[in-house]
Amino acid sequence: MPAYNESGQITGVVGALKRAAPGFDVLVIDDGSRDNTAAEALAAGAMVVRHPFNLGYGAALQTGYKFAATSPRGYDVLVQLDADGQHDPAYVQVLADRVRSGEVDVCVGSRFLVGSGYIPPFARRVGMVLFGYIASVVTRRRVTDPTSGYQALGRRVFEYFQSDLFPADYPDADVLILLHRAGFRAEEQPVAMKPNPIGQSMHGGLIRPMFYVFKMFLSIFVTLLREPPPPPPK
Amino acid sequence: MPIQQKVVVIGTAIVVCLVIFELVRKRMLREEYSWLWLLAGVAIGLVSLTPFRFLQFFSSRVLGSENPPAAIFFLGFVAVTLLCLQFSVRLSRMTEQIKNLGQKIGILEAQLRMQHTLPPDASLDEFDVLTEDSAPDARPLPEGGGESPPDEPAQS
Numbered sequence: 001m002p003a004y005n006e007s008g009q010i011t012g013v014v015g016a017l018k019r020a021a022p023g024f025d026v027l028v029i030d031d032g033s034r035d036n037t038a039a040e041a042l043a044a045g046a047m048v049v050r051h052p053f054n055l056g057y058g059a060a061l062q063t064g065y066k067f068a069a070t071s072p073r074g075y076d077v078l079v080q081l082d083a084d085g086q087h088d089p090a091y092v093q094v095l096a097d098r099v100r101s102g103e104v105d106v107c108v109g110s111r112f113l114v115g116s117g118y119i120p121p122f123a124r125r126v127g128m129v130l131f132g133y134i135a136s137v138v139t140r141r142r143v144t145d146p147t148s149g150y151q152a153l154g155r156r157v158f159e160y161f162q163s164d165l166f167p168a169d170y171p172d173a174d175v176l177i178l179l180h181r182a183g184f185r186a187e188e189q190p191v192a193m194k195p196n197p198i199g200q201s202m203h204g205g206l207i208r209p210m211f212y213v214f215k216m217f218l219s220i221f222v223t224l225l226r227e228p229p230p231p232p233p234k
Numbered sequence: 235m236p237i238q239q240k241v242v243v244i245g246t247a248i249v250v251c252l253v254i255f256e257l258v259r260k261r262m263l264r265e266e267y268s269w270l271w272l273l274a275g276v277a278i279g280l281v282s283l284t285p286f287r288f289l290q291f292f293s294s295r296v297l298g299s300e301n302p303p304a305a306i307f308f309l310g311f312v313a314v315t316l317l318c319l320q321f322s323v324r325l326s327r328m329t330e331q332i333k334n335l336g337q338k339i340g341i342l343e344a345q346l347r348m349q350h351t352l353p354p355d356a357s358l359d360e361f362d363v364l365t366e367d368s369a370p371d372a373r374p375l376p377e378g379g380g381e382s383p384p385d386e387p388a389q390s
Contacts, residue, residue: 029340047348049340055333063337067344168333 001028001046002060003083007035013085014044020089021079024096027067028083031060037083059168061149065158076100079152087150091191095152098189105157105184108176109150109191127209131173131216138224139180143188146173150191157184159232167219170212174219182228240282247279270317277313281306 001017003010010028017026028041032054041048049063061080068075077096081087091109098107128147135143153161160182167174179186254271257263263271281289286302293305 047344049344051336051340053336055336059333059337063340066337067341070341164330164334168330 001026001081001083002031002057002064003028003033003037003041004031004054004057004060005033005035006037006083007033007040009085010037010041010083011044013083013089014041014046016085017081017089017092018045021092021096024079024092025073025075027064029060029063029067031055031057056168056170057149058166058171061171062161062166062168065153065161065166069155069159069162076155077152078155078158081150086194088192088194091150091189092152095150095189095191098187099152099154103185104187105154106179106186107152108145108148108186108188109193110145110148110188111191111193112144113188113190124209127213127216130213131220134220135173135176138177138220139186141187143173143176145188146176148188148191148193150193156232156234160184160229163229165226165229169215172216172219174216174223177220177223178228181223182231184231243282244279247275247282250275250278270320274313274317 001013006013014026014028017024026046028038028046028048030038030041030048030050032051038048038050049067051060051063055063064078064080068078077099079092079096081089081092087109095107095109098104124147128145132143132146135146157179165178176186251272254263254268254275258265258268289302289306293299293302297305297308299305299308
């Protein structure tokens with residue numbers, strides 16, 4: 001769980017996650033928070049990796065991949081979800097089981113496969129539809145929720161994502177395309193999500209959405225031009 | 235080029251070079267970055283010493299411009315743009331390196347905390363925490379090396 005300034009929320013989120021998925025180790029990556037996020041997560045019983053300064057959402061996710069890949073506990077599956085309570089932890093087991101079944105390498109939780117009642121803001125909805133359409137065309141499978149951070153990854157995938165190719169800001173449709181080009185199998189499963197609290201979205205404001213659209217177009221374009229590094233052997 | 239202009243340009247080139255030497259001396263500029271700026275300073279001086287006829291010939295034949303000052307400005311603009319691009323490339327590489335270092339520090343800190351080598355509320359940002367006597371687990375190393383005292387088993 002990447003977390004940035006989630007003091008006050010993180011205790012409840014970690015507690016709910018531990019109750020919903022008792023067989024899982026909980027890791028919070030505190031991305032240089034200026035509040036008590038790390039201490040509260042530790043007190044709630046999570047393992048905590050604390051960045052010395054803010055590195056970005058994607059970098060925090062990647063820290064989790066590196067931690068899991070190098071851990072002596074030899075994790076076979078990793079489930080990532082947001083620390084703001086947006087993602088319902090009841091689906092952790094469902095997503096992880098899909099990856100453990102061996103049928104897919106990545107299982108993405110989608111809030112749009114069935115009506116979950118979530119309606120994103122207009123600008124975000126446009127981005128989701130646009131980049132979901134591009135990802136669907138390139139990967140030749142239906143991508144309904146390219147911005148979803150609720151995902152389960154198999155070991156080969158999170159080992160693969162230790163590379164510097166993984167975006168440090170906001171991984172999105174470009175990562176789904178990278179996975180497809182590297183030969184990984186991905187699918188979506190329906191999950192329930194709550195809307196982001198207003199003003200807390202990393203795509204909020206005026207400049208950031210514009211930069212997001214520019215960055216995503218550029219990232220998808222260069223991902224298609226690049227030869228992806230080969231995935232680790234099975 | 236009038237002599238007054240030459241003096242101004244050569245003076246500017248000398249000042250640029252002197253400032254760069256001073257920055258390197260004070261360790262505010264690394265040697266590896268200084269050579270490009272020194273080259274820029276020398277180039278400014280050389281342009282002023284180059285005969286105007288040659289500049290005219292070069293700008294008309296090579297760049298297709300009948301106005302040598304405009305051609306020089308254009309070349310200068312291209313050089314500065316390339317310089318900025320080169321710094322952006324280095325900046326990107328350093329950003330990646332800093333990200334990897336930050337991640338590594340965070341993971342090491344978490345591993346130490348899990349092995350109870352680091353107190354729960356401490357961090358590796360505060361480098362003195364592992365060396366100060368105030369750290370709860372800090373104790374002097376036994377004489378003759380870093381082996382554990384005989385009454386305590388070594389931790390894995």
